[in-house]
Structure formats: structure tokens, C-alpha cells
Amino acid sequence: MKKEYICIACPVGCHLVLEEKSKDDIKVTGNRCSRGESYAREEYSEPKRTVTATCSADNGRIPVKTNRPILKEHIDSLLKEIYSINIDTLVERGDVIIKNYADTGVDVVATGSSAGKIKS
Amino acid sequence: MKEYFFDCAVIGGGAAGMAAALEVEKSGFRAVIVERENTLGGILLQCIHNGFGLHEFKEELSGPEYAGNFSEMIYASGVKVFLESTVMEIGEAQGKIHELYCYSAVYGVFTVKAKSVILAMGCRERNRGNIGIPGTRPAGIMTAGLAQRLVNIDGYIPGKEIVIVGSGDIGLIMARRMTWSGCKVHAVIEIQPYPSGITRNIVQCLEDFSIPLYLSHIVSSINGKDRIESVDVTPLRDGIADEEKTFRIGCDTLLLSVGLVPENELSRKAGIRLNPQGSGPFVDSYLMTSRDGIFACGNVLHVHDLVDFVTKESRTAGANAVKYLKSALSARQYKVVSGSNVRYVVPQKFNFEDVSQFYLRSMIVKNDAQIEVKINNHLIKSVKQNHVQPSEMISVSLKKEELAKVTSVNDPELEISII
Numbered sequence: 236m237k238k239e240y241i242c243i244a245c246p247v248g249c250h251l252v253l254e255e256k257s258k259d260d261i262k263v264t265g266n267r268c269s270r271g272e273s274y275a276r277e278e279y280s281e282p283k284r285t286v287t288a289t290c291s292a293d294n295g296r297i298p299v300k301t302n303r304p305i306l307k308e309h310i311d312s313l314l315k316e317i318y319s320i321n322i323d324t325l326v327e328r329g330d331v332i333i334k335n336y337a338d339t340g341v342d343v344v345a346t347g348s349s350a351g352k353i354k355s
Numbered sequence: 356m357k358e359y360f361f362d363c364a365v366i367g368g369g370a371a372g373m374a375a376a377l378e379v380e381k382s383g384f385r386a387v388i389v390e391r392e393n394t395l396g397g398i399l400l401q402c403i404h405n406g407f408g409l410h411e412f413k414e415e416l417s418g419p420e421y422a423g424n425f426s427e428m429i430y431a432s433g434v435k436v437f438l439e440s441t442v443m444e445i446g447e448a449q450g451k452i453h454e455l456y457c458y459s460a461v462y463g464v465f466t467v468k469a470k471s472v473i474l475a476m477g478c479r480e481r482n483r484g485n486i487g488i489p490g491t492r493p494a495g496i497m498t499a500g501l502a503q504r505l506v507n508i509d510g511y512i513p514g515k516e517i518v519i520v521g522s523g524d525i526g527l528i529m530a531r532r533m534t535w536s537g538c539k540v541h542a543v544i545e546i547q548p549y550p551s552g553i554t555r556n557i558v559q560c561l562e563d564f565s566i567p568l569y570l571s572h573i574v575s576s577i578n579g580k581d582r583i584e585s586v587d588v589t590p591l592r593d594g595i596a597d598e599e600k601t602f603r604i605g606c607d608t609l610l611l612s613v614g615l616v617p618e619n620e621l622s623r624k625a626g627i628r629l630n631p632q633g634s635g636p637f638v639d640s641y642l643m644t645s646r647d648g649i650f651a652c653g654n655v656l657h658v659h660d661l662v663d664f665v666t667k668e669s670r671t672a673g674a675n676a677v678k679y680l681k682s683a684l685s686a687r688q689y690k691v692v693s694g695s696n697v698r699y700v701v702p703q704k705f706n707f708e709d710v711s712q713f714y715l716r717s718m719i720v721k722n723d724a725q726i727e728v729k730i731n732n733h734l735i736k737s738v739k740q741n742h743v744q745p746s747e748m749i750s751v752s753l754k755k756e757e758l759a760k761v762t763s764v765n766d767p768e769l770e771i772s773i774i
């Protein structure tokens with residue numbers, strides 16, 4: 236099993252090749268430093284992303300994000316859930332909108348406050 | 356007409372304006388921000404994706420969070436804020452006092468008088484007119500930034516079948532946003548042989564969704580009567596369109612991500628000298644423009660890719676405005692020029708008395724590059740850079756001691772090159 240990645244841990248963007256001969260024999264080549272190796276291993280075994288989106292709210296939209304990266308396989312269903320919510324109370328930046336999504340330990344939190352405004 | 360008097364007036368309440376105003380206020384001078392929109396934050400408010408603030412807050416924030424942190428500081432400070440107010444014109448200075456003519460749906464017409472002014476109006480996107488794509492003029496064509504605003508702030512999806520022109524970061528970010536919003540992004544078309552956005556965005560916004568990126572390709576025609584129906588895409592070979600290989604991609608929406616230019620309108624009308632290299636105003640080592648007491652920072656000065664640099668630069672502009680108010684800007688100014696492979700350097704002057712911070716952009720893509728700073732051909736600093744590319748701004752700072760190596764030359768001229 237061979238997979239190719241571009242390392243994003245720094246701007247050099249090394250082209251990495253990950254080769255799995257067996258479960259305990261995984262080799263990464265093409266990396267100029269050790270960060271590239273761990274990047275490729277993580278992308279191979281459990282790729283994660285931070286998801287950002289907006290929820291509908293009574294007045295305008297509220298931007299939200301996952302409080303940490305979530306496994307890629309959950310992203311589509313998570314987005315569906317986020318889009319199905321309508322927030323009808325006032326929220327503040329940092330409020331939890333979805334707690335422990337699908338038992339992943341990941342929360343969805345508001346990144347802006349209601350009506351997107353902090354008025355003086 | 357109402358008049359307000361301040362020590363420093365900041366035009367624009369984005370990342371740049373907020374950082375500059377806080378810096379002025381901190382030193383005990385009275386600052387005001389005049390902002391056109393109904394919220395502080397500027398472009399950050401529509402950038403709901405992650406990736407802001409690693410330097411400034413040591414964590415990755417979304418745009419609204421970065422903006423929120425600063426606007427809370429503003430409202431906790433004594434900075435006066437006029438929202439929904441546009442500066443229409445910077446009048447001629449009356450003695451040492453600048454006059455800003457403002458219009459607001461809330462406050463009516465008013466004048467802000469100030470001893471110093473900081474320009475922080477941000478930038479605008481290039482549009483179809485700037486790049487000249489031939490074809491019909493149907494609906495469904497807009498800049499990527501406008502689409503970003505429609506989707507992220509207004510909750511309105513402009514189309515379902517998307518093609519993106521230009522691989523700048525905003526276009527890439529929008530490729531992911533449109534996909535996550537249930538649209539199909541068919542392609543990103545880039546005229547250059549390399550992508551103009553950062554690698555992280557190529558990987559996480561295109562490759563994650565198997566969106567094809569056509570490098571060295573152009574959109575050669577836009578087709579459709581009322582609404583765009585398709586685009587013709589032509590590969591370039593040695594820079595020349597290989598017309599026989601043209602292919603067609605169906606779409607109902609075309610997003611343009613073909614670059615940003617500083618918002619120069621107000622500055623131009625105010626008689627402020629602009630940098631001929633196509634960025635914003637010409638500034639000296641204090642970030643002061645050709646008009647005495649008027650400073651510039653953030654995207655109105657030159658287009659930044661990291662908001663953290665905007666914040667840093669704007670604090671410097673604020674601190675310099677304070678020195679100006681205290682009549683403490685006295686250092687002699689000397690010329691800065693762009694050397695080989697450098698598109699521009701900001702600021703365009705330096706002095707021997709302060710730490711000098713320069714921002715520059717490369718014209719080339721290269722690994723293991725060297726940034727060289729010379730004064731009249733004496734090498735005073737050389738920094739290794741793992742990787743340079745036009746889309747990543749480079750920052751170089753010089754200490755007083757480094758500059759002191761050559762104080763004795765006549766007519767010093769500082770040159771920064773990439774080799």
C-alpha cells in the first residue's frame with residue numbers, strides 16, 4: 236500500500252510517500268524533517284480536520300467551529316446536523332452549540348455572538 | 356454640521372484600524388475609529404474558517420473570533436467608534452489639523468478633525484474587468500470574496516455548479532466552503548504554472564474533495580445568455596494558448612479569485628503619493644505617507660496574507676502616530692529599493708535610529724533561498740529562508756547595530772534581494 240501526501244506543516248511543502256508493508260512496517264520518505272513523518276502517519280491512519288460553518292439563527296447567521304479537529308469521516312453528517320439547527324436564543328462567542336458530537340469528544344462552539352455584533 | 360475633535364482619527368475598523376487605535380489610546384491620546392459597516396472587524400467577519408492568530412494569540416482562531424477579541428478590547432478602552440459611517444473625503448489640512456468629511460445614515464453628515472490620521476481601509480478584489488475574460492455578460496459571475504460574504508454572513512448560496520478562476524487563498528477557501536454547502540465545485544483554473552494560494556489550502560480545500568486544479572490554463576470564454584452556462588478552458592503552452600485543446604466545463608456560477616488591491620480611492624483623492632509598484636501609498640520608515648501626519652497600515656498599505664502581521668504593522672503605525680503627536684519623529688529618511696526577485700518592499704524608506712521592519716514579496720518560487728540586505732553594496736544581513744513564493748509575505752527586521760555597520764557611507768540606499 237503506497238500513499239502520497241504533501242506536507243502542510245511548513246511552507247516548504249515536501250512531497251511525502253508513505254508505504255505500508257505490514258501493520259508495523261510503515262515507512263515515510265520525502266520528508267525533510269520529522270514533522271513530515273508524523274504528518275503522513277496521521278493523515279494515513281486518522282485524518283482530522285477542523286470544521287467551520289454557520290448555523291441559522293433568528294436574526295442572521297452564527298459562525299461555528301469544532302473545538303478541535305474531527306475525523307474526516309464524520310464531517311458530512313456533522314455538517315448536516317449543523318445546518319439543521321436554528322438558534323432561537325441569544326448566543327455569545329464560545330457557547331457550546333453541539334456537545335460531544337456522535338461521541339467523538341468534539342464540541343461545536345459559536346465563534347461569533349448573536350447578530351454578529353458587539354455593540355458599545 | 357457637527358464637528359468632533361480627536362488626537363488621532365483612524366479610517367476603517369478592521370484588524371488594522373483596531374490595533375492602531377488601541378495603540379494610540381494606550382499612550383493617553385484620544386482616538387476615534389470611523390467604520391462604514393455596522394460592526395467592527397472588517398474582512399475577518401466573513402472569514403469564518405480557521406487559521407488566524409497563531410502568532411498573536413498562540414492559538415488558531417476563526418476570523419470572527421480574532422475580530423471579537425479586538426473589538427472587546429476596543430469597547431473596554433476609551434476609543435470612540437462611529438459605526439455605519441463612511442469617510443467620503445480627507446480634506447486639505449488646516450494648519451496641522453486634518454479634516455475628514457463623513458457621511459452616516461445614523462449620525463448624518465459630520466466632520467472629524469484630528470491632529471493625525473491613520474489609513475486602515477483594507478483592500479478590494481480585482482474583478483472581471485481587471486482581467487478581461489472574453490465572452491457574454493450573463494449573471495452568475497462574482498468575486499470569491501463577495502460569494503464568501505453572501506454564504507457566511509447572509510446565508511445565501513449563489514449557485515450550485517461552481518468554477519473558480521484563480522488559485523488565490525480566498526478562491527481555495529471558497530472551494531471548500533461551497534462544497535461544504537452542498538455545491539459541486541468542478542474546477543479551479545490558474546494561469547500560472549504554480550498555485551498562488553498556500554499549500555495547506557491546496558491540500559485541505561481542493562485535494563480533500565478531489566477538486567481538479569488546472570495550472571497554466573485560462574478561461575478563454577464565458578458562455579450563456581441570461582445566466583452563465585459554461586466556460587471554455589484553454590491550456591497554455593510556453594505562455595501561448597493552445598486553442599485546439601480547449602475544453603468546456605458546465606457551471607451556473609463563476610467565482611473570481613484573481614487578487615486584491617489596496618483601497619486607494621480616498622488616498623488618491625487626498626493627494627497622497629501612491630507606490631508605483633501597484634501597492635498602496637508610499638510610506639517612510641514611520642509608515643507615514645507623503646502627507647504630514649497621515650499614516651497607513653494593514654491591507655490599504657499592501658495586501659497581507661496573515662492577519663497577525665497586519666496587527667503588528669498597525670501597532671507600529673499607532674505608536675508612530677503617538678510619536679508624531681509628541682513631535683518626536685525626527686530621524687532622517689533614506690531610500691529603500693527592491694533588488695533582484697523582489698516585487699516590492701514596504702516601507703520605502705529607512706532610518707538609522709530605530710529597529711527597521713520590512714515586509715516584501717518574492718517574484719519567484721524557490722527552496723533554500725537567501726534574503727540579502729545591502730546598503731550601497733555592503734552586505735549587512737543575510738537570512739536563510741527555507742522556501743519563498745509570491746503568495747507568502749516575507750518579513751525581515753534589522754537591529755540598530757546591524758545598520759550601524761555602514762553609517763559612514765554617503766547617500767545610503769538599502770536594497771533587499773532574494774537569491
Ligand SMILES: Cc1cc2nc3c(=O)[nH]c(=O)nc-3n(C[C@H](O)[C@H](O)[C@H](O)COP(=O)(O)OP(=O)(O)OC[C@H]3O[C@@H](n4cnc5c(N)ncnc54)[C@H](O)[C@@H]3O)c2cc1C
Nearest residue numbers: 367369370371391397398406441442476477653654661662
Ligand atoms: C478572504 C480573505 C481570507 C483571509 N484568510 C486569512 C487566513 O486564513 N489567515 C490569516 O491570518 N489572514 C487571512 N487573511 C488576511 C487578513 O485577514 C487580512 O489581511 C486582515 O484582516 C485585513 O485587515 P485590514 O484592517 O487591513 O482590512 P479590512 O479588514 O478590510 O478592514 C478595512 C475596514 O475599513 C472599512 N472602510 C473602508 N473604507 C472606508 C471608508 N471610506 N470609511 C469608513 N470605513 C471604511 C471597511 O468597511 C473595513 O471594515 C484573509 C484575507 C481575506 C481578504
Ligand code: SF4
Nearest residue numbers: 242245248249268271
Ligand atoms: S517535512 Fe518538514 S520541511 Fe518538509 S514540509 Fe513538512 S515540516 Fe516542512
